[in-house]
Amino acid sequence: MLKIDSTPIGLHETGDIALNCIEICAGAGGQALGLSMAGFEHVALVEYESDYCSILKNNRKDWNVICSDVKDFSGIPFHNQIDLLAGGVPCPPFSVAGKQLGKNDERDLFPEALRLIREINPKAVMLENVRGFLDPKFDDYRKTILRKIRALGYDVQIKLLNASDYGVPQLRPRIIIVGIRNDIEAEFHYPTPCPNKTSSVGQTLADLMKANGWKYADKWISHANTIAPTIVGGSKKHGGPDLGPARARRAWAELGVDGISVANEAPLPDFKGMPRLTPRMIARIQGFPDNWDFGPRKTAACRMIGNAFPPPVAMAVGLQIKETLENGSVACYRAKKVS
Numbered sequence: 001m002l003k004i005d006s007t008p009i010g011l012h013e014t015g016d017i018a019l020n021c022i023e024i025c026a027g028a029g030g031q032a033l034g035l036s037m038a039g040f041e042h043v044a045l046v047e048y049e050s051d052y053c054s055i056l057k058n059n060r061k062d063w064n065v066i067c068s069d070v071k072d073f074s075g076i077p078f079h080n081q082i083d084l085l086a087g088g089v090p091c092p093p094f095s096v097a098g099k100q101l102g103k104n105d106e107r108d109l110f111p112e113a114l115r116l117i118r119e120i121n122p123k124a125v126m127l128e129n130v131r132g133f134l135d136p137k138f139d140d141y142r143k144t145i146l147r148k149i150r151a152l153g154y155d156v157q158i159k160l161l162n163a164s165d166y167g168v169p170q171l172r173p174r175i176i177i178v179g180i181r182n183d184i185e186a187e188f189h190y191p192t193p194c195p196n197k198t199s200s201v202g203q204t205l206a207d208l209m210k211a212n213g214w215k216y217a218d219k220w221i222s223h224a225n226t227i228a229p230t231i232v233g234g235s236k237k238h239g240g241p242d243l244g245p246a247r248a249r250r251a252w253a254e255l256g257v258d259g260i261s262v263a264n265e266a267p268l269p270d271f272k273g274m275p276r277l278t279p280r281m282i283a284r285i286q287g288f289p290d291n292w293d294f295g296p297r298k299t300a301a302c303r304m305i306g307n308a309f310p311p312p313v314a315m316a317v318g319l320q321i322k323e324t325l326e327n328g329s330v331a332c333y334r335a336k337k338v339s
Helices: 030-038 050-059 108-121 136-151 201-209 218-222 248-252 280-286 298-306 311-327
Strands: 003-008 018-022 040-047 063-069 084-087 122-131 154-162 171-180 333-337
Touching: 003 040, 018 030, 018 108, 018 154, 018 311, 030 084, 030 311, 040 050, 063 122, 084 248, 084 311, 108 122, 108 136, 108 248, 136 154, 136 171, 171 311, 201 280, 280 298, 311 333
Parallel strands: 018 040, 018 084, 040 063, 084 122
Antiparallel strands: 003 333, 122 171, 154 171
């Protein structure tokens, strides 16, 4: 069970304040990993799909993974105890790849996010979604969501961020909603874009492409000298081990990558033609560390990777939220897990 502890949150040995976080719709851990790298300690990660829960638990055994529908998760026990409530609420309701049903899509979990903001009253909120959320057809719904967050006592901002501006070598625009509670006496600013520091696909995958001694690797690396198109994960019904629809595969072909399917290993020494990417290569382009295990099933792994939020982007935003909260004057408390 979870018991509320009213003592101030602990300090690391360095003396830094240890800020805490609850994350909903945690997926395969991209946002959680980035926020962890930014200095947030997760009190709980809520995820509905059992495969994703297993991935989270296998990679970070210290994380408290709650494998449950977010609709069944109560924030009341955590009231006034949490620094950050974060989540990548499902994107299909707003994605151009879907029917864009918005609030009429049963997968729309913005109402649950609003409920948890009200129940938890965290010092900060971070919600991520696809660029389609900014489409004119969703203007009224988007304004309603932002107005309701403001009504709960938050200064709210929304901005479209490109992953390639934060070290991720792909086109991956995502909207990030950040709310800072009104009693926090500090102003939040989105991270400064640094596109010139992002490596090309060739540079990013150089060692992985050379893993089996492919003698044409250097030529391929020099050709793959730009960033990648957006990596897609697909759904349970339509996602497969490939790099997306025809338009995306054409973009990959310009980089010298065969996007029709996904490989099990790097090209062999005498391989000729366009290489396919392995799940590990795709994960690295998404910004995951090489030791993040997505399991043995290639199709499931590709879906998890493609649907993830790039950790470097989450870290960049998380660092800005952390700085804002540390510059504020409100005392920090945490929820303590006990047996």
